[in-house]
Amino acid sequence: MKTKYALFLLLISILILPQTMKAQGCVAIRHFSSSIGNELESNLLGKGDFQVGMNYRYFKSFRHFKGTEEEPDRVSNNTEVINYSHSWDFSLNYGLTDRLYAGITIPTVLNERSSLYEHGREERHKTFxxxxxDIRVGMGYWLFDPETHLNGNLALGLGLKLPTGNYNATDVFYNVGPEASPQTRPVDQSIQPGDGGFGLTVDFQFYQTITDDLFMYGGGFYLFNPKETNGIRTFRETLSPILDNESIMSVPDQFALRAGLGYALSHTFSASLGARFEGVPVEDVIGGSGGFRRPGNVLSIDPGISFMKHNFSVNLNVPVALRRDRPQSVTDLETQLATGEPRNGDAAFADYLINLGISYRIGGGKSISEIEPESDLQFD
Structure with missing residues (x-):
């Protein structure tokens, strides 16, 4: 019984960070997590419990792909686009009941982008x-009573994404103005803090114990962005007349799925290994899909380690990309039909990303960690 109880605590701990579904560092995929962070341990709250947390993410994207084929000459010729992304998600979750929970995620970002083609193609410069x-708020509900279903459960959630982030962040671009002068322009879509649209998120998460020391976990979210474009100019039409249909930024959907196995190494440490699939679709489910976007998806192997003691948790995950895909976009297809020439834009992806999360539970009611192992909880 004590072994299974310890396994349960490690199970909910190991998912606090990974379930935020951070994107794998594709230029096509902006920073995002689901409305309530999709953090299992944060959402297994007793009535009146609070959970405060911070998640840090870092990646460097620089490997260019068209479809699933890499373009290694971009790196060897020093023409690759390089994005450095740092983000911090600050979250607060609250147990409305033992099964119903609500939360808010306040994200902040610091991005750097280095390229040639955005600065006259002759000199490499940086934009920031x-x-x-974009702040997210949401609610979720465990379908089964967590106190009597410690062996497994499933939660469904619904959330709202607010357009609080700046979607018209600007910086100086060189060699692009009159007589090759500098000019202030909006930075690339991939490093804009916001996307300019209200969005709706749906998410799910589950866990299931398999043996005394082994468990299965998973979850995912989908962001519906009904707004088609946000009115911000990309200046891509100045690069080539055939890019006129990409002159305004799109407001794309986004998705992520994750599943794997975890193993209890001790009463405080556990390790996990899973798969992660995430990306930006070619077309939105609701609303139009025009404007400029870089659709893309990444399949990653997702190792992690977790520490949990009392109400304090620390998690580290380092997803490593196995397959990267930049499919043909709506505007690519439009250009191909108009010109009769094949067209598939590219995108830069990272090799790996780093996710580090810290959280602390403040018990207003009876928290999970206060449940005695000798109680009548069922682990069958």
Missing amino acids: SRGLA
Whole structure:
């Protein structure tokens, strides 16, 4: 019984960070997590419990792909686009009942982008963006009573993404103005803190114990962005007349799925290994899909380690990309039909990303950690 109880605590701990579904560092995929962070341990709250947390993410994207084929010459010729992304998600979750929970995620970002083609193609320069990103609020519900179903459960959630992030962040671009002068322009879509649209998120998460020391976990979210474009100019039409249909930024959907196995190494440490699939679709489910976007998806192997003691948790995950895909976009297809020439834009992806999360539970009611192992909880 004590072994299974310890396994349960490690199970909910190991998912606090990974379930935020951070994107794998594709230029096509902006920073995002689901409305309530999709953090299992944060959402297994007793009535009146609070959970405060911070998640840090870092990646460097620089490997260019068209479809699933890499373009290694971009790196060897020093023409690759390089994005450095740092983000911090600050979250607060609250147990409305033992099964119903609510939360808010306040994200901040610091991004750097280095390229040639955005600065006249002759000199490499950098652009930056920073500040508040799009705040998310949401609610979720465990389908089974957590106190009597410690062996497994499933939660469903619904949330709202607010357009609080700046979606018209600007910086200086060189060699692009009159007589090759500098000019202030919006930074690339991939490093804009916000996307300019209200969004709706749906998410799920589950866990299931398999043996005394082994468990299965998983979850995912989908962000519906009904707004088609946000009115911000990309200046891509200045690069080539055939890019006129990409002159305004799109407001794309986004999705992520994750599942794997975890193993209890001790009463405080556990390790996990899973798979992660995430990306930006070619077309939105609701609303139009026009404007400029870089659709893309990444399949990653997702190792992690977790520490939990009392109400304090620390998690580290380092997803490593196995397959990267930049499919043909709506505007790519439009250009191909108009010109009769094949067209598939590219995108830069990272090799790996780093996720580090810290959280602390403040018990207003009876928290999970206060449940005695000798009680009548069922682990069958």
